[in-house]
Amino acid sequence: MPTDLSVLRARVENAAKVLGRCWPLQSYIAANPLAGLEKLPFDEAVAQGEVLYKGRGYPNVAQLRAAWETGEIDAAHLADRLDAHGLTDAPAQLLDQMETAAETPVPNRSGDGPLNRAMAKWLAAFVDQGQATWAMPHRHEGFYTAWRAVARFDTTLAHRDRLRDLPKRPLEALALALSDVEAAQWETTLRYHMAALPGWASFIKWRSQDRHDAWQGAHPITMTGYLAARLHTARAIGQPVAPANLFDEARGATRNGRDQPPMAAPWLEAWEATYREQLLATLERAAPAVDTTGVAGRPKAQLVFCIDVRSEVIRRHLEQTGPYQTFGYAGFFGLPMQFQPYGSDAQITSCPPIVDPKHRIHETRSRTREETAATHDRWVALGQAGQRLIKSLKHNVAAAFGFVEASGGLFGMAMAVRTLMPGWLRTQQQAWTQHVPSPDTFCDLSLDRALAADQPEGLPLGLSTEERSYYAEAAFRLMGWQQFAPVVVFTGHASHTANNPYNSSLDCGACAGHPGGPNARTLAAVCNDPAVREDLSARGIDIPDDTVFLAAEHTTSTDVVQLFHPPALTKAQAGIVDQLRQDLRTARANTTAERARVLQGSRPAHAVADTERRAADWAETRPEWGLSGNAAFIIAPRALTAGLSLDGRAFLHAYNWRTDDRGTALETIMTGPLVVGEWINMQYYFSTVDNAVYGSGSKITQNVVGNVGVWQGNGGDLMTGLPLQSLQVDDLTPYHHPLRLLAVVYAPQGRVSRIVERNAQLRSLFDHEWMALTVLDPEQGNRRCSYQPGGTWAIPSAEPRGTQDTEPTLAL
Amino acid sequence: MSDTSHSPEHTLHPLKKIEIIVKGKRERFVQELLDRSGVSGYTIHRNVAGRGASGFHEGHLLFNDEASLVMFFAVSDQSKIQAIINGLSPLFESSSGVMFVSDTQVVRLKKFLGAEGPQHGGA
Structure with a gap:
């Protein structure tokens, strides 16, 4: 060349x-729309974003004013941060100044x-x-x-x-x-x-x-x-x-695009400090009871949910119904895989964007359940034939006119039903789909290695026994598992919505925007494998013979938790599963009632029906709030957060510092799931602070282009972020609070220090203030240590709030 | 030419060796550059650990394939190695990474001289 x-x-x-x-x-x-600028300090990166994309990098004055007036920005924290930035005017005056400055029109490209x-x-x-x-x-x-x-x-x-x-x-x-x-x-x-x-x-x-x-x-x-x-x-x-x-x-x-430092920076910092202080104070109060909190004795069932902030709400409600223990784990369950569903040629990548898929898992019909498979195939073929017929009639030049004349009334009625009675329609659809067996009832997963099925350019099909044992061990070690209940359920998640191009943004982020069910099913099958259990036993993880692993999927729009077809169960296990199904229904009712309080137009007394309606309504722009509100990532045993209402704002990853002397598990959590959490948090942050540039504007005026993305109107740039309706109650009222992520780790501070020190990517994110890190150190009486950019730690004294930023620092 | 052997089968031929260490996300760029440079082959070491200007990089992370470093080796004649250097130098103006070029010797010269001309295609 x-x-x-x-x-x-x-x-x-x-x-x-x-x-x-x-x-x-x-x-x-x-993903962070400014990911390409993440090597810079946050403030410099957003300034470059202003120059390159004409995008705003801090909350606007209306968002700050709303937070100030509702007390989400604490006066003492604000005074502290304004002082640090050398601003002496009163808050009200500063807001007015920002409002005046915001009236200067932003130059167009x-x-x-x-x-x-x-x-x-x-x-x-x-x-x-x-x-x-x-x-x-x-x-x-x-x-x-x-x-x-x-x-x-x-x-x-x-x-x-x-x-x-x-x-x-x-x-x-x-x-x-x-x-x-x-x-x-x-x-x-x-x-x-x-x-x-x-x-x-x-x-x-x-x-x-x-x-x-x-x-x-x-x-x-x-x-x-x-x-x-x-x-x-x-x-x-x-x-x-x-x-x-x-x-x-x-x-x-x-020159960083501007001559003056941003006036909104101290306000953002104060907003973050207010939330973080409340959260940390709550966790500090809970910390002394970590070793005694939780289910006494052996739990009936253990459920592993995704770390997603939406899991926090249903986990809390489920735990209140009975002797259940729940865990948080990355929703791809540690399996870097591609999944090929039954009857499809598509290879769905089902692992986080920072992990390369390494295995293929296929859903193949079981020889022992041919009859069920045939029933499924018959119904699906019928549906597909109907869709093909309608499409060909619509697109055929000669047939299109006659088709419209003949079928217009029918389509008009269907449109009226979808518009006026979406809840009823969903009930009918559910009744109909009960006739069609789902693939998990007649399919097996191709776990066995099949050399003959490997393709030259593709990934290997299946998992060797060593690989299965490796992924199972990783799961239990990362979560600090100590005892096994008779029933363990790996629970992936997905969202059901209608007419929503952003459906996959509500699915599992750890599964690359796909449902987490296939990964949950794969890990359950792996853990039921006797050879894997033998391997694990040799490595010190003893799974009792009476423990069975199941898989489920949590539908986040309706909070239904559906168990996949289980393996053979003992009578005792079957009894527990029956009770669990009932308790999941109770948890669902309570979870939707809690969510109804913040879903406009929803009433807690009719919350279940309302979420069903939202999931089916093709005119619904807000089927759920998704991960809106996310602001913290807690790496700790569930005992630290059990019983606390975290308002669906915290990612929760299970971690037991006592079973991880070398810090290997913690390092994996911090370099993997935490980094993905930062991506998600920054997506929500930037989509909120400048929805037109970093988000995707209103859903009302969006059109899907090429089945790959959306644009506004009929042309222009591909919109990369979240729509307005996913973040705001209305044009002026924000729902998502644009705060940078706070990582809270319940582990010895020295262990966390060493991990940050040897991972340049993590250190860069903390040093450049893309997210913050606080440790609650169980070896030092649960003392709070906050990482400071540059590698030192601030340790608050017992002084009143407002003085914590002046504490002595420890060298890394 | 430095012939350190008395047997023609073991004649050593001087060539250049280039070693490149970049972040994992630059792997594809470097690999394509090597493919187009006309070298006959190269070796890739993934999940390399080490310390550089931006601090320590841990080698093997279970749930992150992007953060680790990747190392390339290639051996060829001066002109092809020079083409690789030319194609990489601008990258290092703004990305972290290093390259080392050194003299080396090989026995089977033909194996390392590769294609006659450099390639350049693309979509």
Whole structure:
């Protein structure tokens, strides 16, 4: 490769560093939109975000005023933080000053509207995943080649003749487009063009880096190809490749975009301090009883839920119904796998975005349950045939008119029912689906290694006995498991909603935006394997013979917990399972009643019916609050939080410091689930503080594009964040409190220090204040130690609140 | 040419060796660069631990494949190694990572000279 081309390739890679990644709708991953800037301190990164994306990085004045007036920002904390920032005016005056400053209009992106429109059009056509009836030609040859073949016929490009003799290879084409730009300015120019449509560019960044995406395999797109097409489109429109104001903006970026520190920073810090102080004080009060709290003796059943903040509410209510013990564990249950459901060719990646899938698990029909499978197949085939018929009638030019005439009344009635009686419709649907056996009742999971089924480019099918034992051991060691109940249930989660492109954002984030049931079923099957139990016993984990492992799925929109088809149960186990089913119904009623208090229009007395209605209503913009409210990540035994109402705001990961002398389990939790928690928290944070830029605006005006994402109206950038309705009660009233995550670890402070010290990614996140860390040290009388940027620890004295930031610090 | 052997079967031929250590998320970029550079092969060590300018990086993390470091080895002639250096140098202006180039010797020269010309394709 000629030197200038290899240098250009590196410049593209460097320029793309500022971008985060954006996943498609089917596997919506909550990620920090400023992930590309996370190596910077938080304040500098949001300042760069202001320059690059014109996005606000701190809560707006209305959000701060609301928090101030409702007492969510404590006056003493605010005074402390204002003082630290050198601000002396009264809070009310400062809010007024911010309000005045906010009236200054934010400059729009410079005039490349036609260019953005043209690129969004071609990208949407290229990345389409089955929404379009007519596909863009030449897609299998890659984006640049496909674009090169058709763009020269685009009549909206005034100088489209310039596209006739472009090089065949994208890198050469990009070099040609940059031929009038000094090499020293390449990176700035490329960054400018990526930031012009950051949603699309982030999507391309994700897709070009994903090794397992079937669409990328079939229709490859690279950042180089996109930039080559974009820069040549600029030339074809008659726009300069490097606009005159480009380098002014670049200078702004190096200056952090503003001359004054943000006035909202101390307010955010005070808001965070208020919440954190309340939480930590509550936990400190509970800490002395950690070793005595919990179920006395052997629990009847143990349920492992995802760490998701929504699990906290139902766990609390379930524990109140009987002798149950619950745990929090990453919802992919430690299994880095792809799942292929019965009757589907799709390989669903079912593990967090920072973990590469390493195994394939298939759902295959069991030979012993053929009759049930046949019944299922018959109903499914009937449904699919009907859908195909309707689609072909709608899309056939000749048949479409007659079809509309003949079926209009029927569709009108269906629309009326869906609109006026969604709850009734759901009941009917549930009654209907009871006739159709679900795959878990007649399918086995392909746990056994099958060398013959391995594909050259694919992952190995199944798990060896060693691998099964490894994942089972990891689960019990990470959670600090000490005794086994007769029934253990791994409970994944998913959300059921209607007409909701963001459905996967409500599914399990640890399963890459998919339901967690398949992983729960896999781990349950692994733990029921006698060979695994033998292995575990040899490693000091004795699972009693009377313990059985089951799987379940928690539907977060309705709080139903549905057990999957169980293995053979003893009479005693069956009795416990029957009682558990009843208690789960009670827990559901209480959980939905608690949620009804914050779901507008819902009444606690009718909470179950209301959640059913929301899950089925195609006009419902807020089927549930998702992870809104998230603000803390607690790594501790359940005994620390049991009985406390944490308002569904805390991720809970089980951890027992006594069984983890070397800190291996804690290190895994902090470098894995905690990092994913930070991604989720930052997604909610930025989507709230600037919904138009970092979120995705109102659902009302969104349209799905290419089955990969949404845009506002009928074109423009791919919207990467959460919709307004997922975060706000209405246009003016926030529901989600945009606070950065506080990690609370119940473990010796020295152990936590060592883990932070040897993991650069963690240290960077804490040092740069993307999240905060506080330890409650059981070896020091549950003393609270707060990590300070730079690697020291602040230890509050017994002084009154407001003085804790002046405490002496310990060297790391 | 430094021939330290008396037997023609064991003649040692001088070549260059490059060692590259980057963050896991840059693995694909470096791998593609090596693929396009014309070297005949390379070795990848994943989950490498060590300390650099940004502190210590733990090697093998159970639930995080992105945070660890990855190390590449490649051996080839001066021109191909130089092409790799040219393609990597801009990356290290803003990303953490290191590369080392050293003299080395091989017995089977043909095995290491690889393709005649560098490749450059893409979508």
